[in-house]
Amino acid sequence: MDPIDTLINARWIIPIEPVGRVLEFHSVAIQAGRILAVGPTSELSGRFAAREIVDRTDHVLLPGFVNAHTHAAMTLLRGAAESASFERWLRTQVWPLEHRWIDAEYVRDGTELAIADMLTSGTTCFGDMHLYPEVVAQTVSAAQMRACVGLPVIEESTSWAESAGECLEKGLKLHDDYRDDPLVTTCLSPYASWALGDETLIRVRRAADELELPMSMHVNESADEVVAEGERTIARLDRLGLLSPLLAAVHMIHLDDVDLDACANAGISVVHCPQSNLKLGNGVSPVARFKARDMNIAVGTNGAASNNDLSMLDELRTAALLARGIPSAHVTIEAHEWLRFATLNGARALGLGEVIGSLTPGKWADLCCIDLKRAHTQPVYDPAAQIVFAASRDQVSDVWVAGRALLSSSRLTRLDLEDVLERAQRWRERISKA
């Protein structure tokens, strides 16, 4: 028998590749942080001598969720900005609070709270966009989670950088520092088309091309962003060379067919953030039209200040219900396909499609396990439908990142949750008093 680190035996396994497959009474063998094999429990039990055997008799094992867009540290503003108008929310609530409070300590505490929120809801990797990305990277590293840390680029001066030039300089240094890190990767995060001049966008694109770095950018989140100075935003991004397979365009709500065709032809990814889009009154992203063009659709929660949590289960439910019920997005997307959007497609959007997102031998063992033995998820005719339409976040029993158990029987193994919550509470007191 071959010695391995871990063997996880599950009632059901959804490997994502191939899409739609449900394996019953199967196991995943893990060695040195990677998936070594997926097969029937009866077979793998006889083949491997595992240092640790994990039995999950009522559970579905699947790849950990990939939250393809968030602003992790915004958890500290969860519920502090409840305006129903995007413009008001951003300009009169969020920006003034962030301008007043953001520093390295805030970003560390908020990111740690976000990591606790995400791990306990089955997310193993997130795409982040926030100032102080070096603090985000350190915090992710310390928690041994996985993230694609955005290197923010904005023209305006902030407490982190004085100009777009300084943003790029600091960001590319950070990229260099984490070049060989197994958990932290980076992507360029130009904030939004309207916030950046042509020259900066061209510099971002050049850096992306040279380093093969993914880019993540807010695109057409509100109706006001569709046209600027007589040019459609998508046409401008196309003219400046930003539409490419390296781009993950986030939100993408307000689009015409010309926009959509340009995006599809260029091979960009889209990141659908339905809860935040609804909550801020921005509408619904036309997922059916992305799907009709065979685009890579990923899912993100956006920041907690407009969601108000970072659960991908919650996000998937909203996304799947909307796609069925809202005529503009009406298309049949099966529960299994939503699970792929929330895992493999998210990985692809962040440039990680070859290394995570499905239970494929050779990929990192980033997994989540969901216990279906609850009154509201029984009986089980179809585990994928139960996950997408009924399961709640507390049913996530275990999470592994690169083979390491970060959530075990519903308990965080590395983070000190009491301490994380106390710090969040202190931030609320400071912020509320001001």
Added chain:
Amino acid sequence: MDPIDTLINARWIIPIEPVGRVLEFHSVAIQAGRILAVGPTSELSGRFAAREIVDRTDHVLLPGFVNAHTHAAMTLLRGAAESASFERWLRTQVWPLEHRWIDAEYVRDGTELAIADMLTSGTTCFGDMHLYPEVVAQTVSAAQMRACVGLPVIEESTSWAESAGECLEKGLKLHDDYRDDPLVTTCLSPYASWALGDETLIRVRRAADELELPMSMHVNESADEVVAEGERTIARLDRLGLLSPLLAAVHMIHLDDVDLDACANAGISVVHCPQSNLKLGNGVSPVARFKARDMNIAVGTNGAASNNDLSMLDELRTAALLARGIPSAHVTIEAHEWLRFATLNGARALGLGEVIGSLTPGKWADLCCIDLKRAHTQPVYDPAAQIVFAASRDQVSDVWVAGRALLSSSRLTRLDLEDVLERAQRWRERISKA
């Protein structure tokens, strides 16, 4: 000090009346199943000698949720019917399964599973519509939950009754049997306008008027139901006298202004079931237009076969997000107002507005308690926003119905969950094999 049964001390209390109020460090005093007083913990602790004191230091205490429309026993078909088309779902999936399997045992087992699902997500009362209502009533009684049991009326012959006449006869006998029951009330449940002739609808209305019985009915769930034989459904119900404060019209998606004005003038309630409406492709109920007419808006989950769970927290989140994001329903409804829809308004829709739905002295002590000490609901700037937009069902720590703890520290006190789940599992095996 006055002796009382129970004193519950909570970090926050949301009494619903008045709407928008959040009480900090307050308590609820319970005596003989009813709310005796609500006041500051410091005051009530000195005034009452409670046999039992319950401290909930990180929790919000509020009235239990009222699920104003469900088909409880359909939990046995959770995930068995996943078609995205309402017509196909109903006629080729659900009805054949129900026709084949429904009997008293099925209804008991399915209703018990539903009660477990609802209690663990904070629901203390539900409006039901299902065949074998006497079994529903017995099951609710045994569980000591609260329900308004629908007395189903359909023209077609079923295993329960051969005709609408027999439905009414059996139903009114059941109403009589439970006339003085503190937990079980009844309402007339004509299935839908299109399923019933004028004569039957008139008989239903007469019975409702005579006995002051609420009526609950599916109305305009799909676009096909709006007009029949040249007459609009709402106009027909008006002509037959069914539009009255006794009517809770469920779904109400496809309506014009004439329909809406007739409904509002008659003082009917509407029951909004957003998740099921989306999942079956029926669209979104025009909540903004109900609100503009000051109608009583309640919330329901519909059956688990089109949801797929019975959590009102989940339902509220979807409802609140939709109302913000979908232009046809765009209106500002604050988190606090959604909580009222899910409690007091639901009680009103079921004819129980005077006895439950708010923390008002004299009302039954039907309560739920939600623990906000989780990574995804901290920090707390606004407990109502955290409940509506972030809390998950497992945060419901306790549920009391008429002062009796049915869920205590997240454990069901009366139902044997293992046994309930085993029976559900056996039904799945039988149904899947057939």
